Amino acid sequence: MPGLPSRFAGLILAFAPLFVHRSWCHARILLVGAILAPGRRTVASLLRIMGRANERRFVNFHRVLNRAAWSPRAGARILLGHLVAAFAPCGPVVLGLDDTIERRWGKRIGARGIYRDPVRSSDSHFVKTSGLRWLSLMLLAPIPWAGRVWALPFLTALVPSERACREQGRRHKPLLAVGRQLVLQTRRWLPGRDLVLVADSGFAALAFLDALSCGGVSVITRLRLDAALYDPAPPRRPGTIGRPRTKGARRPTLAQVLMAEETDWHRRTVPGWYGVGGRVLEVASATAVWRHAGLPVVPIRWVLVRDPDDRFAPQALLCTDLTRDPEQILTWFVRRWSVEVTFQETRAHLGVETQRQWSDKAIARTTPCLLALFSIVTLLAARLPARERRKKALAAWYPKAQPTFSDALAGVRRALWRERALATSRRRRHRTKPRFALPPPWAYALCNAA
Structure with a gap:
């Protein structure tokens, strides 16, 4: 590939089958331009950085995003294969799932909604913003030369607002439904691997946990301290009439377990605790059944964590795989913080929120491509010499x-x-x-x- 180091050409050419030849020639220029361009990631800025400012048929580059026939989901599958081969070749594949708000204004942006701004808001101050809601699935893997875990996006989906769906006459799909589809899609792409999903408390929903557990995905997330926990249902006796029981006796809440003197606490050292290295914590864990009327019954392993030095409030986690070790659950859960770091890095260095497309198809493609660019740059950096x-x-x-x-x-x-x-030069004598x-x-x- 002209103009590219040979060590980079193999990775970039892996995405060529997504396009016809003419579209691929334009898409390749946009990809390299998005890496080189500082500031805004508009098509015009990419053409300028690539020396195509005098390109008279510049509209063909816009058509790669708003008209050309190619599948971003097929590209996500190719990217995931390279990420797993490079950074998670063996062992469980740990995934992170989280949503972010891309601040956008304009009447022609159909999927736009009004949301709470998570960056500018606090517990006592509520700030609203206009924008697009994106749900991103990332690979949480340690990067050898960086010495820490990075969140590498590979599959991102737009979650339109309720108002936009109502105006277009479409059924609104909640955030949890979109997240379930993304994770189960990844399950089909990696049929022989052990998948572990790490998410925040917004995904601690019984229907969501049950669907992924049935799909063979272990989920780790936060758990409310007042959650209704029960013993497993006792064995059904022969000749019993009626529906089988789904739960046993009610257990104390985790808030009561936290205050009880008979709780058995164990000291564990958790590595990589939110960027401060190893930290000694007190951990209590057991298995139970989480149930709520009218919702699926989910067996879980709960993990209660407190700091001996009282530097943070006690918190509870859950894991749908009952065989996992509490220390391993904590180690995987603290990787979730790298998801927020990736969102910040893509805004600061890759131009997320600076693009200016208003076509529905271009909007649905551009932001996932910029988030995936974070992973592509990481893969390219892995091919550089160690020095x-x-x-x-x-x-x-x-x-x-x-x-x-x-x-x-x-x-x-x-x-x-x-x-x-x-x-x-193209001429041999030069x-x-x-x-x-x-x-x-x-x-x-x-x-x-x-």
Whole structure:
């Protein structure tokens, strides 16, 4: 592939079967331009950074997003295969599921709604915002050269507002229904792997947990301290008339277990506790049945956590796999914080919320592509030499222990710019240009800009 390092060409060419040849030529330019461009990720800015500012048929590049026939879901399957092979080749595949609000205004954006702004709001201050609601499924995997877990998006779906569905005469699909479909789709893509889903308390719903448990997916999420827990249903005696029982005796709530003196607490060291390294916690755990009238009955393992130094309030977790160790449940759950980091990084470095499409199809494609670009850049960075992969943007006032995503993006950009600067002329009698080293200020402006 001209203008690309050979180590990058194999990964980028993996997405070529999604397009016909003419559309792929345009999509490839947009993909590389989205990596190189700073600031806004509009089609115009991508064409400028790729040297196509004088392209008279620029409308063909817009048509890749708003008209061309290609499947983002098929692209998500290809991306997931590369992510699993690179960062989770064996053992359980840990996934993270969460939603985010993309702030957008405009009467022509049909799926727009009014939502609570999770960034600007607090417990005592409520802020509303206009935008699009996205639900993203990510692979939570440790990145060897970064020394921590990254959340790598691969499948993102738009969740239209109720008002938009009502105006279009369509049935509104709740957030939990969309999340269930995304996870079960991934289950079909990875039939032989053990899947573990980590989510926040918004996904602690009995119908959601039951559907994924029946699909062979273990779910870890928060649990209310006043949840109604029961013993398993006793064995049915022969000759008993009526419907079989679904629960046994009522158990104390977790709030009561927390205050009880007879609770058996065990000290466990949980690694990677929200970026502060290992932390010693007191843990109590048991199995129970979570039930509510009219909803499915879900067997769970609950884990009650408290800090001996009272640095945070006690909290409870649940896992639908009763055989999991409480320490392993906690280790997987703390990976969820990397999902919020990914949302912030994509806004800061990949231009999420800067695109300006208003076509329904372009809107449904652009944001998932920008989120997936986070994973593509990570895969490209994994193909860099170890010395370039571990480079960090250091300064006298900014020490950094491990490389971050901005460093990975800078390394990929540096490789792309180097290849474009040393491109060989098409004429055979012309020699390759001599090697040119970018001065440090130029390299910072080209590679480290957001």
